[in-house]
Amino acid sequence: GDSVTQMEGPVTLSEEAFLTINCTYTATGYPSLFWYVQYPGEGLQLLLKATKADDKGSNKGFEATYRKETTSFHLEKGSVQVSDSAVYFCALSLLGGGTSYGKLTFGQGTILTVHP
């Protein structure tokens, strides 16, 4: 079945450090890929997405590139801030139609803590 694997966490960084959170996937079809973020006390929010190979999603200084050859969608940010402390989830969705209906398959989440 479809699955998403994220790097084991948690991740602790100092402010302005470089961030990478690894994500790889297995899918029977051609998925869309997402990063969702969950800030403390809040619900899941879409951070960025990519719908086809070599697409780069970006938002709030975060980037991730859809790599079909390595089945990866690693999240990066050049300089993290304390306010980036949250739980980050990588997810995939197969295109609507058939029996997938675009449901999301999530990784286990990575806790990021950024210290001043």
Next chain:
Amino acid sequence: GAGVSQSPRYKVAKRGQDVALRCDPISGHVSLFWYQQALGQGPEFLTYFQNEAQLDKSGLPSDRFFAERPEGSVSTLKIQRTQQEDSAVYLCASRTGTGGYNEQFFGPGTRLTVL
């Protein structure tokens, strides 16, 4: 506009009790999903509605779980005879269309604790 809302936010139930969790999606959203998130894990799919039709219930863990969306708007997830393993956060999400590339908007979740 208003986002996805869920109620109650917290629910404590004794083992064997029935519970009902409510989801109010974003107005006009065709698609509605329920997910279950165990502590320290990512959300896992439970069921999907397109308008009032429940098109996929393959993720429901047992026949004690039942979901409905009778008028294609508000949805209720019901768990009968709750067990301790049902303790989790239950998330509702809605989406404007049926395409898997469209964003799902999540509610804040209902944290269910079964004692």
